[in-house]
Amino acid sequence: MLNYVWISLIVIGILVGVGKDINDEVRNTYRNGVSMEATVQVSKTPTALHQTWEGEIVIPEDAFNQFYGIESASSEIRLPVVMTTASSGRTSLVILIDESSPVFWKEMAKKSGSKDRLSGVVHSIKFSEDKSSAQISFLLEKVNYVKARAITKAALDYADTAVTISLGLIGVMALWLGVMKVAEEAGLLRVLTKALTPFTSRLFPDVPSDHPAVGAMIMNIAANMLGLNNAATPLGLKAMEELNKLNPKLGTATNAMCTFLVINTAGLTLIPATAIAIRVAQGSADPGVIIGTSIFGAGCATVAGLVSVKILQRLPRYKKDLLIDTPPTEVKNG
């Protein structure tokens, strides 16, 4: 299943992205190579040092909408603009994009890589008699293959993020593995495990009830309940390692592993700390109001997950994965 989901995410993603790019290219959504007319109200004329005009670019909303074939601009466009004449005689312009800019231009600025500006070349400038305003005709920089670029960037960025996240675990991971090792040697996990045997033996019938895996799983579930994310992941990974010691076919998940994983993905917690923190930050009058509703929601998820994991593990297609008919694939056991 994961194979299919994984390849679907990538293939569908790339196909949709390329499709959008082709669509943009054919319809010339961003009007690449088409000149636009505008009025510039000049506020600063060039000095001996800087060959720049500063002012405000003005485009009536109707002209803007017509140019791009859209309907989203609802008021006259007025944005700061800087025009610079180089020694070659070429005049370039930079339009500064802010919050109040038309959505379409904001998108274009984002897609061209620099969030707060659009740049282009000015073909012709006609100043009015008092030089306080000018009629210009300009060409904005090309915007193309937007999605293809976005996909490339996302792939590289996320690969980086994955490493950052993994390496970020080293410290807490080491800390908890150390503490757990001491608890194990002291026999503390066995005490904890015994108390919850009736509960755990039903959930994980394949795991001997005095196995260290049970202790680690209980600790992980307890940490999740209390919202101790820093402790929950290392404890969960410790539990997975212990479960893997009981795994007859390395590289393939056992029933107990799947059950344990589903409990974790359902994310039952007594205090949804992150959501509450954001509610506080957003000025909620009653940030804690979601405690009850979240417990209910995650409770539904947990029950549904456990029921489906127990049903699915009986299906022949998942049962046959457990058979050791071929030599187990080479996986180093941790």
Place this chain on the structure above:
Amino acid sequence: MVELFRNIINIISAVAIPLMFFTFLGWGFVKKVKVYEVFVEGAKDGFQVAVKIIPFLVAMLVAIGIFRASGAMDVLIALLSPVSSLIGMPPETVPLAILRPLSGSGSLGLMTELMKVHGPDSYIGVLASTMYGSSETTFYVLAVYFGAVGIKNTRHALPAGIIADIFGMLGALFICRIFFGI
């Protein structure tokens, strides 16, 4: 009542970790375990485990990143919108429901955005934060937990996890409609 519950949980959460260190290590010392040596022995696996997760997490996050960046996510949301209106889910919250199992940071951003636009105490604000609190980032948990022990064939873990996510979202919608619905 809710306030009291919250306070109790807050206190437990605050002291839980120091208390665990104290009991575990203290108990070990009493039981004559060579605490320092055993601790270091256990801790040395930390690096290995973290490094082992990397390929699994790269595979997972890159696929999700491509899916989101290409706009395929928006297409999926558009396709699912008619279904959501059938079950009475506000269309604004559909992207959050779909993103929740895929990306932790992405769904956190969406939830914040929804609260900013509609207000944290509005129906949509409460529903969004409940939806966020009703599930975990399934794909991330799957990659990290199975990655740590080199599991490549995940069998029925993903379908079961997704069923759990769907019921989590439906449960959140159900309870919020009863208590906060219009």
